[in-house]
Amino acid sequence: MSSADLRDLYQQVIMDHNKKPRNFREMENANHLAHGNNPLCGDALVVFVKLDGDVIEDLSFQGSGCAISVASASLMTEALKGKTLEQAEHIYQQMHKQLTGEEFEQAALGKLEVLGGVKEFPARVKCATLSWHTMHAAMDSDHDISVSTE
């Protein structure tokens, strides 16, 4: 074990998104936003959403966290931008299944499959899910809302 497994967790794509997170910015005209916290490790992020009808016109985030949480948030913004709420919900569900070791639809996840290595590290699953839960809460609410995972 060990080195091989670590490479499964810290894949090139994840390291790249950690170093250069995409859509890492405050969004001034966001119409949904939520704060996410993992009090155990201190990860904290804000997810900004701009919805046009039921289409995610723009999605961004800001905050600090470990490589897994930053990369997961960054990959999420790329994957969900331009999607309808229904499509986003479907991807969210598949992502959740992937991280909890259930069967999931690979086609729905695409690039997000690189986060699958996280499920071998139970202590780190929350890092990968934080941004997703935060995004979900933002969509569900029309005011600023706080989410906490631990």
Place this chain on the structure above:
Amino acid sequence: MLDLQAIRNDFPILDQEVNGYPLVYLDNAASSQKPVQVIDAVANYYRQDNANVHRGVHKLSQRATDAYEGSRSKVRDFLHAKSDKEIVFVRGATEAINLIAQSFVRPMLNTGDEVLISHMEHHANIVPWQMLCEQTGANLKVIPMTTIGELDLSTIDELLNERTKILAVGHVSNALGTINPIKDMIKKAHAKDIPVLIDGAQAVPHMVVDVQDLDCDFYVFSGHKMFAPTGIGALYGKQELLEAMPPWQGGGDMILSVSFEHTQYNELPYKFEAGTPNIAGAIGMGTAIDYMQGLGIANLAQHEHELLVAATEKVTALEGVKIIGTAKQKASVLSFMIEGVHPHDVGTIFDQQGVAIRTGHHCAQPVMQFFGIPATARASFAFYNTMEEVDALVMGIKKVQELFA
């Protein structure tokens, strides 16, 4: 000097592989491992002597009582207190601080009074005081800290004033390892008749503590950080202060007589030990004290100091690594940040090499806020750690840097 191999043989948990590597346990400030002597003492108590204390006339109850009270004497000796009456068994340092906050400080606290703590306290020595201030309208004041992680005592004369009703400060910082100059602080507080509580949770595993020499009014610690079981700890209090305090919790064992009209409380220290106590835990803690004293606490401290010095030198020599907390007087703790890598990732990569460290805010969020960081990685040593394990720490850091290059 110490026979490290023999010592390690006393700690069966250390002899195992984690993720294919020999376990390197460097999370002692969170909780220490237990020697077989402590494990056996707990098991033998349940096998041979288990009964309730201070009650039965039967043999088992007498044996349980003797062992429980024997542990109290060991704690008294360990802290160099005057009397067994000054030693109250509690769940841990947290419970002891809550007890003092509610029983000793609360009755004398009025709106506008002050409780003084420091910036480097563990949450256990912050939150009970915050709760107390909310209950009474008193204000929480904080001794500031310097950038190397020492207490900034330049304003201590103003911070200790006629409104201050207690000074509560840690002996050793769990997040930074700083050993605070508590003896001087106690002297300054006493010059203004301000009582002092010392949180010794991170000190007792690493140094000889003499509460009479310190002249502190209260000293608290947890057993599990000093090789004893979880769920047991001790509160030392000067006898005259404990005598004057009302009980904290009511129940069995803390009474002399009960009627519906009136209850007469028991004498010290039983007044503060309501309900059946953690008898096995207390016995285990007494055995842990025997074990440390058998090896010589000064010898243990010397070995740990050598580990800390070596680790500090080796980590300092690495590029891209910053040690958080570089006080001149430190014990056991090496908190660090690896440039560009979140501590949580550091922890996972270490774990994959069998090295257990703590990552996070260490229940000292104000310390993290002071340094403007969300978390640190923290290696903390006990006397059973070796120089090879210091090298494993250094290797771990290099591995992280390689992976995140």
